Amino acid sequence: MRIIAVVNQKGGCGKTTTAVNLGDCLALHHRRVLLVDLDPQSNATQAMGIQDKDSQKTMYDVFCDRASLKDIIVPQYENYSIAASSIMVSAVEQQLAGQEGRETYLASALESVRDEFDYVIIDCPPSIGLLTFNALRCAQEAIIPIEMSSFSIQGLGRLLATLELMKEKCNHDIQFRALATIFDRRTKFSWELFDEIKRHFGDQVYNTKMHVCVRLKEAAREGRPICRFDTSSVGFFDYDQLSKEVLAQEGRVAEKAAASDEQVSLGPIKTKRGVRFTLLAPEAETVRLVGDFNEWNSDQIELKKDKKTGAWTKTILLPEGKYQYRYIIDGQWIHDPNNARTEYCPFGGLNSVLEL
Ligand SMILES: Nc1ncnc2c1ncn2[C@@H]1O[C@H](COP(=O)(O)OP(=O)(O)OP(=O)(O)O)[C@@H](O)[C@H]1O
Numbered sequence: 001m002r003i004i005a006v007v008n009q010k011g012g013c014g015k016t017t018t019a020v021n022l023g024d025c026l027a028l029h030h031r032r033v034l035l036v037d038l039d040p041q042s043n044a045t046q047a048m049g050i051q052d053k054d055s056q057k058t059m060y061d062v063f064c065d066r067a068s069l070k071d072i073i074v075p076q077y078e079n080y081s082i083a084a085s086s087i088m089v090s091a092v093e094q095q096l097a098g099q100e101g102r103e104t105y106l107a108s109a110l111e112s113v114r115d116e117f118d119y120v121i122i123d124c125p126p127s128i129g130l131l132t133f134n135a136l137r138c139a140q141e142a143i144i145p146i147e148m149s150s151f152s153i154q155g156l157g158r159l160l161a162t163l164e165l166m167k168e169k170c171n172h173d174i175q176f177r178a179l180a181t182i183f184d185r186r187t188k189f190s191w192e193l194f195d196e197i198k199r200h201f202g203d204q205v206y207n208t209k210m211h212v213c214v215r216l217k218e219a220a221r222e223g224r225p226i227c228r229f230d231t232s233s234v235g236f237f238d239y240d241q242l243s244k245e246v247l248a249q250e251g252r253v254a255e256k257a258a259a260s261d262e263q264v265s266l267g268p269i270k271t272k273r274g275v276r277f278t279l280l281a282p283e284a285e286t287v288r289l290v291g292d293f294n295e296w297n298s299d300q301i302e303l304k305k306d307k308k309t310g311a312w313t314k315t316i317l318l319p320e321g322k323y324q325y326r327y328i329i330d331g332q333w334i335h336d337p338n339n340a341r342t343e344y345c346p347f348g349g350l351n352s353v354l355e356l
């Protein structure tokens with residue numbers, strides 16, 4: 001599953017237009033696509049034809065553990081589903097304040113739909129807060145739309161610094177690429193800015209430019225992606241071209257994913273061989289895994305230590321379902337510090353929750 005965040009803290013640079021229409025073009029190319037709307041403005045939700053008044057469950061319910069991601073996904077078109085947002089999502093930051101692992105909520109939720117989608121496209125809000133952090137923690141790639149008509153380069157430094165920080169602190173590398181949007185080929189300014197972006201990002205710029213196209217605006221107002229609205233428009237042509245560029249990278253991304261499968265990636269991760277549990281505990285002598293999947297038997301599952309990284313791992317086969325688990329580090333029971341989903345244990349403390 002390829003997870004792409006569409007991110008830029010600058011407002012109005014074409015994030016939502018890109019997320020909605022790139023997602024739809026990928027679906028037309030027979031990929032199973034999930035669009036995740038993380039913006040409380042819910043523009044992507046509306047552009048997919050879902051109104052707030054439809055009052056379905058949204059990403060707010062997922063972040064607050066009131067629903068699983070599977071419960072809120074709406075299959076809107078063939079191969080194209082959405083996890084909707086609502087104004088309530090603006091309360092997530094406050095609700096999760098101080099909660100351990102709150103940046104990995106989305107990553108845990110997406111694990112449960114790993115086999116159901118080929119692509120997850122995340123529409124981020126115009127800010128670098130908890131919601132954007134959640135998107136960046138689970139994405140392998142980021143598209144940074146840059147509007148070719150204003151002071152759009154300002155603030156990019158902060159975004160790139162955030163991506164760098166993520167790489168250092170979380171051992172999580174994101175491939176990012178800039179995308180020129182709202183490009184007016186008639187103005188010298190657009191061309192100059194495009195050259196500047198190229199100087200800035202080198203070859204990490206998409207070749208396709210998103211030209212100014214009023215039909216994109218009209219399609220969003222109608223609540224339809226451009227492919228369902230006007231396939232003769234330049235907007236459709238551009239987003240289809242972009243989707244082909246994205247599809248052309250599939251081989252390389254798969255290779256990278258396979259390589260990073262060997263790297264340390266903390267928490268429970270679904271892999272081809274089963275669910276891999278990884279915990280960083282360089283000082284520990286023994287680490288064991290217990291859960292309702294083995295009747296909380298503390299002698300059964302021992303993790304293996306990688307002396308170089310200090311990470312303990314174990315891959316086990318688990319059928320689909322919801323599980324509670326904990327680690328036992330040198331005899332002490334703890335919940336998984338790399339998994340934000342927890343439930344209170346009747347005997348005290350917290351159990352970590354995994355949904356497959
Ligand atoms: N290529 C384009 N041609 C013309 N208008 C466009 C184009 N791309 C986006 N727009 C319009 O520009 C406005 C901002 O676009 P969009 O909502 O995608 O930006 P955004 O980055 O998601 O904004 P926000 O930061 O508020 O979430 C919208 O009205 C959209 O219809």
Ligand SMILES: [Mg+2]
Binds near residue numbers: 016017039043044124
């Ligand atoms: Mg938007």
